[in-house]
Amino acid sequence: xxxxxxxxxxxxxxxxxxxxxxxxxxxxxxxxxxxxxxxxxxxxxxxxxxxxxxxxxxxxxxxxxxxxxxxxxxxxxxxxxxxxxxxxxxxxxxxxxxxxxxxxxxxxxxxxxxxxxxxxxxxxxxxxxxxxxxxxxxxxxxxxxxxxxxxxxxxxxxxxxxxxxxxxxxxxxxxxxxxxxxxxxxxxxxxxxxxxxxxxxxxxxxxxxxxxxxxxxxxxxxxxxxxxxxxxxxxxxxxxxxxxxxxxxxxxxxxxxxxxxxxxxx
Amino acid sequence: xxxxxxxxxxxxxxxxxxxxxxxxxxxxxxxxxxxxxxxxxxxxxxxxxxxxxxxxxxxxxxxxxxxxxxxxxxxxxxxxxxxxxxxxxxxxxxxxxxxxxxxxxxxxxxxxxxxxxxxxxxxxxxxxxxxxxxxxxxxxxxxxxxxxxxxxxxxxxxxxxxxxxx
Numbered sequence: 001x002x003x004x005x006x007x008x009x010x011x012x013x014x015x016x017x018x019x020x021x022x023x024x025x026x027x028x029x030x031x032x033x034x035x036x037x038x039x040x041x042x043x044x045x046x047x048x049x050x051x052x053x054x055x056x057x058x059x060x061x062x063x064x065x066x067x068x069x070x071x072x073x074x075x076x077x078x079x080x081x082x083x084x085x086x087x088x089x090x091x092x093x094x095x096x097x098x099x100x101x102x103x104x105x106x107x108x109x110x111x112x113x114x115x116x117x118x119x120x121x122x123x124x125x126x127x128x129x130x131x132x133x134x135x136x137x138x139x140x141x142x143x144x145x146x147x148x149x150x151x152x153x154x155x156x157x158x159x160x161x162x163x164x165x166x167x168x169x170x171x172x173x174x175x176x177x178x179x180x181x182x183x184x185x186x187x188x189x190x191x192x193x194x195x196x197x198x199x200x201x202x203x204x205x206x207x208x209x210x211x212x213x214x215x216x217x218x219x220x221x222x223x224x225x226x227x228x229x230x231x232x233x234x235x236x237x238x239x240x241x242x243x244x245x246x247x248x249x250x251x252x253x254x255x256x257x258x259x260x261x262x263x264x265x266x
Numbered sequence: 267x268x269x270x271x272x273x274x275x276x277x278x279x280x281x282x283x284x285x286x287x288x289x290x291x292x293x294x295x296x297x298x299x300x301x302x303x304x305x306x307x308x309x310x311x312x313x314x315x316x317x318x319x320x321x322x323x324x325x326x327x328x329x330x331x332x333x334x335x336x337x338x339x340x341x342x343x344x345x346x347x348x349x350x351x352x353x354x355x356x357x358x359x360x361x362x363x364x365x366x367x368x369x370x371x372x373x374x375x376x377x378x379x380x381x382x383x384x385x386x387x388x389x390x391x392x393x394x395x396x397x398x399x400x401x402x403x404x405x406x407x408x409x410x411x412x413x414x415x416x417x418x419x420x421x422x423x424x425x426x427x428x429x430x431x432x
Contacts, residue, residue: 006268006285006331028332035327036308038286048285050332100399101379102315102324180310182398 001038005047012057012136012159015049019157022047027159029072029111032103057110057161060084065167067091071110071160076101078109090171090264094125094189097175099182110160113145116152116208118239119183123209125173126163128189128200134162148207168193170223172264174256176203178243185244186252190260192223199257204238204249215257225262228254272333274299275343283330289323290314292330293340301341301371305401312400315372315379316340322379324399341371344378354378357417358410365404376400377414386422388415 005022009015019025024046028034037043051057057072060081067088069078075095078084084092098104098112098121112122113133126133126142133140136159145153154160168191175187184203191198199215202208218227232254238246270287271280274297281296293299293316302325305313309327316325317339344352351359354374364370380388380396393411402410 001286003284003286006329008331008334028329031329031332032309032327035329039307048329052332099309100312101383101396102312102322102376102399103309105321105379106323106328 001035002041002044004045007047007049008053009049009051010053010055012054012161015051015054015159016136016157018047018049019159022049023156025049027051027114029114030074030107031111032099032107033111033115033117051110051159062087062167063164067165067167069109069163069165071162072108073110075099075104075107075109079104088165088167088171090168090173090189090191091125091129091165093173093263094121097121097173097177097182097184097187103182109163113163114152114154114160116146116150117183118149118205118208119178119181119185119203121173121175121184121187121202124184124187124189124200124202125165126200127209127211128173128198129165129168129171129191129193130196130198131163131165133160134164135160146209150208166193170264172260174260174263176252176256186249186256188253188256188260190219190257190264192219192264195220197223201253201257204253206237206239212253212257219261223261224265225258228258228261230254231257268331270330270334272330272335273337275339281330285329285331287330288326289316289318289328289330289333289338290325292333293325293338299340299342303368303371305368305372305403310399310401311369312372312376313369315375315400317375317379320382322376339375341374344374353420353423354381354414354417357413357420361409361413361416363406363409363413365402365406369400369402369404373397373400373402373410373414377417380414381418381421386418388418390415 026045028048028050058070060069075098079096131142171191173189176185178185186203189200197216197219199212235246235250238249240246267282303313305311309324314326393414
């Protein structure tokens with residue numbers, strides 16, 4: 001790891017000011033994606049701006065018909081949130097499946113979303129629930145947020161502060177874990193909120209997380225695993241690597257979507 | 267160079283370090299607390315697990331500067347040098363839960379975090395699931411799992427041994 005300057009602002013405004021003055025700086029949330037790539041010298045920011053002392057960035061609360069999660073909330077705290085377990089346990093399944101206990105004690109939702117790793121879990125939940133990403137500048141709909149591998153709609157100097165998830169009556173996440181890394185070889189998040197059905201897939205797409213319209217249409221008729229029987233998606237545009245071919249991933253999308261719907265309707 | 271101050275095993279410490287210094291480097295190289303090990307250096311093996319403000323973290327993926335003002339407990343902080351072992355350490359000894367011993371400090375620190383989160387009555391399945399982030403290269407998991415179940419029970423009985431340095 002190359003050396004860098006280290007800052008610990010206490011307000012979002014200070015953090016944004018530091019970012020503006022240090023164009024080569026990176027925000028540090030839980031650090032469990034950023035520090036490993038810095039060790040490999042794949043990233044060498046001139047400065048790290050640690051958000052851990054910024055007030056008001058952590059916590060899970062219910063606000064009306066939404067669950068609002070602060071950007072610096074650790075995976076373990078979201079997974080174990082009492083209010084979330086009560087109103088939408090399907091969303092808690094996502095952080096509970098990330099990495100291992102020590103990783104969940106450090107990693108954050110904001111960091112995961114800003115990084116947009118194509119195999120990360122949270123993007124599936126955000127897209128699969130139609131959440132809203134709230135930054136220091138604006139609100140960004142999930143459908144507009146993820147723009148490709150490791151890239152998002154976030155602009156220079158923009159800081160995620162919260163994520164607002166509409167509460168869906170039925171929601172679940174099912175994931176095929178890579179056995180060594182714990183990342184999703186494929187992960188599928190499904191939700192039903194009134195007449196709105198969403199199916200979002202992570203790990204499979206060469207461009208990151210995506211929705212499966214054909215599955216959503218099939219589930220509109222009846223939200224049951226049976227509605228997806230025999231369904232799969234085309235392998236074009238899916239990742240192919242030593243861990244699994246595009247065809248295998250396409251097959252997994254169908255299998256995991258059925259399991260997720262079964263879990264959501266159990 | 268930046269200066270970092272924290273409390274390690276109940277003692278205030280500080281040091282002048284490069285910003286890129288990892289917590290595990292600070293512990294091992296500056297403080298000479300070499301009980302915390304570096305195994306994989308890629309946040310997977312868990313040999314470097316310590317408690318940061320009471321919560322288990324991988325010290326190879328935490329910057330020392332992120333721990334400014336924090337309380338850190340390492341394996342050295344569990345028992346006095348000449349005193350009795352912590353019940354979890356004693357359980358590892360009793361159940362022969364170590365072969366080469368390299369993963370042991372991280373296993374014990376992770377085990378204490380399992381007790382913190384899941385209580386004292388731990389079944390095998392829970393322990394194995396919870397050890398997801400700790401690798402024993404000797405593959406001696408069987409006895410590690412037994413030791414953690416026994417250690418967790420022994421901790422419930424309390425006794426004279428303190429549960430952590432703070």
